[in-house]
Each structure stands twice: as structure tokens, then as C-alpha cells.
Amino acid sequence: MDTERGNEHFSVAVHFLRLLTSYLEQHGCAAQELLSQAGISHDSLCDPNGRIPFVSFDHLCKLAADELNDPFLGLKLGLSVRPGHLGSYGFALMACSTGHELMQQAARYSVLAIDAGHHVVEIRGAECLRHWRSSLPHTLPLGRIQDELNLATWVTLARWFYNRQDLRPNWVAFQHSRPDDTSPYDRLFRCPITFDAAETTVAFDANYLLMDLPLADDKLRRIMNDVCEQLLKQMGDALEPSWLAIARRTVLDSFSKGEPSLLKAAKSAGLTEAEFKEHLAHRGLSFRRFVDELRSSLAVGYARDPSLGLVDIAYLLGFSEQSAFQRAFKRWTKMTPGQYRRNHSS
Template structure:
């Protein structure tokens, strides 16, 4: 018998393959991944199981630890510029099948929770423009925070450039709830 999950008590999570984005950053900083995993109390063998997930709060705290450790106030943007479809696992494979921007938007709506379910993509069309929102799924409308918001917005731009082999692609404007 399946239990109903109270949405207020739902734990949000991140796919272990997405954590590899942090490892790539650490390698660029010549900082041992094993040391970092010890600092955040995660066993290295967790990353040998590609279908496992990490609690979102653990992922978020790991991001903030990196931000503090390397004194990089805009770490979310930096991480977003490093992201590849490989960091997204099955979600990334779905994006690689897209022929145009509309399909990328649709695949992001359907599959982004495979990577991270603490937020979701929402797209609105206004004339010829599409507006992308990264919306928190945390209970009580709790915000994801500056670092996560910047990470996901920068990731979307980076992935769009990669998928369409167009480094000149840029949003017309970007807006955040923070400065």
C-alpha cells in the first residue's frame, strides 16, 4: 500500500550526477573532491550509483560552502557557465534530442525534476518572446536563494548555447529577486 506524502513534509532532492558539477569546479580549483565530500559528510561511493539522489539542502549547503571557501560571491553564475548536458543525466539526453528552442522549453518543463526537484521551469509566451521563470517548489513558497537562482538561470543560457552551437545566444533581459 502506497502512503500519501504530505507536500509540506516532502524532501526535495538533486540527482547525484548533478553534484558532479561541483566536482568539476573543485578540480579547476585544484581542491581534492574527496576532502570536500568529507567536509559535507557524503560518502564517495554514493556517486557510483547513478540513480541515487542527494537531499536538496545538502546540495545547497555544499554550494554555499564552496562560495565561502573560494570567496566567490557569484558562484551560481560561475557554476552555471560550467554546466553540460552530462551533468543533467537523462534530462540532458532529452535536451540533446531537441530541434528548436520550443522543444528545449518543453523538455525542461517535463524533465528538469529528474535533475533537481526543488524548483521548476515555467515558460510564458508574450508575442515573439518567451519568458522563463525558475520557480521554487519548496514548502511555504520558501525561495531557493540567490545562488540557486543564478545557477539555474546561467545554466539555461549555457545549455542553450551548447545545444544550438551558438555562443552568441543571450537573453534579452534577466531579472532576479535579489540585487
């Protein structure tokens, strides 16, 4: 990973953030007030494929834990998660046919929910180990709340996908120190738990990888995988230079606010306009093509989402007129948005 990439450039999907805001509202807390304290604007929650900075999400989690006086907030959030909180990634997992496919998809697409950490799957004898590792610069720890949220989310969803509430890991390990009360861990994981471990890990019997999943849907899986691949392209590769990832995010954020600006994209990446254009040219891109490719990728993902009207999509992509959006979409896909939606609906 580019070690110059700062923590502020890692992000969390808005639909995953809603797991926390819904939990706060269910427990009588003013979510809007805490969002404001964490520096998260209400407008940033309106884009269905929007993202907020990881540092803001992490700050909000800590504010929420303090407000609720609950040191086990991460575990409880993970226990209440459902596939929809992961967006397209969650539905791609739900449609998987086997445990092995589930693990593969999770390792590839987990960054769509939160990219400050990543999954690494290891087969060790008769066990399958799923490690949760930091992607932050210098592998800075993600902290207790994020580690507990991630492992609790994975175990909860595994029970959901296998349709087995009796499913339990072989063991779980956390990097943070052992708290005075471990009963919430025992109730959720129902297995041996280690603290002060070298890695944050959950281990299952490897036989789970061979099992068929009851919610398998091959057609839905293909569609959602395609959507996830489009979303990955929008986010960019974690190994790419930081200037490109930052510029991409700046352009994506600008679509619903007006036409993307070359100057703004360059400044956000810490470059002059001339340097930015030169960097793009080395990748065979002009700024206009860079913007067009991002817009087309986003358009295809939006068109597959039946909850979005075509007028909404045109707005989210920054088109002032529906006719201009229609022409652009046909140039990208050889179909109108309506034809594309009919041909690719699930």
C-alpha cells in the same frame, strides 16, 4: 504540492553534483573534505542514477563558495555545464528538433536534475519567459547560488543546443539584491539585468521557439524521453502524498544494500507497518508489487545505459545472483537484458 513535505525530501541527481565536484577539483580544492562537511558520503556518488538531498547540495555549494571566496560560484558553475551533467535529461534536450520542443522537455524533465525548483514557460507578446520557481514548502526561496546556477545553466545550454555562442536573452531578472559588482552577469548574459525582482526569470525572443536545432536526433530523442519517463516514475509525482514519495526513495536507496524492508519503508514514511500496507492497498498495491514495479522501472532505465554492464545492473537492483536478475527481467519485458539492450540501443 503536499505542504507537509519537508525540504529534506527534495533531491539533486549525482551527475549534476559532479558539476560542482569537478569544478572544485579543477580549482585545487579538496572536494572530498567539503563533501564530508556537507554530510554527503562518497558511497552515495557511486550510483549513476543516484540522488542526494537538496539541503546537502545547497550546503555544499555554500561551503564551496566560502572555500573559493567566490560570491559568483553559481554563475561560474552554470557557465561550465554540459549536457552530460544533466544525465538522461540533458541528452533528451540535446536531441530536440525545435526550440519549442526544447522548452517543453525542459519544463517536464528538469526535476530529474534538481526537484527543489521547477520551470514555468510563459509567452508574453513577442517574448518567451522562462520562470524558475521554488518547489519548497511555502515557496521558500532557493537562494542566490541556486537561482544564478539555474539561469546560467539554461543560457549556457541554450547556446550549446542552438550552436550559437552569440545567443543572448532579451533580459534576466533575479530575486536577490544587486551586488556591488555586476560585471560577471554582464559577461555571461550580455543583456539588461534586474535585481530585487518578483521572480527569477530569463526572457528570449519567441522566434527562438520556431528555430530548428542543429543537434536534432529523432531516434535518440525517443529513446532518451523513454528513459526520462521511467526516471520520473521512480521519483514520483510532486503532487502525490509525502509518505509515498518518501517510501519510494527509501526502497530505491535500499536496492544496492540488500532487500527492501517493509518496516524500514514504513518507518521512513512515519507510518506503522499496518498503516503503510493499508495505504498501499488503497492504491491497489501490495508491498511486494510496489517493490517489483520500482525495480522493473529502474532495470529498464539501467539496461538502456551502455556504460553499465549487466552484472553491475544486477548488483544495483539488489540481486545476489545474475540468473535471478535474468529471470526477473524476462518476466518484466519478455526479453533478456541483453536482447532488450540490443533492441533499444541508440
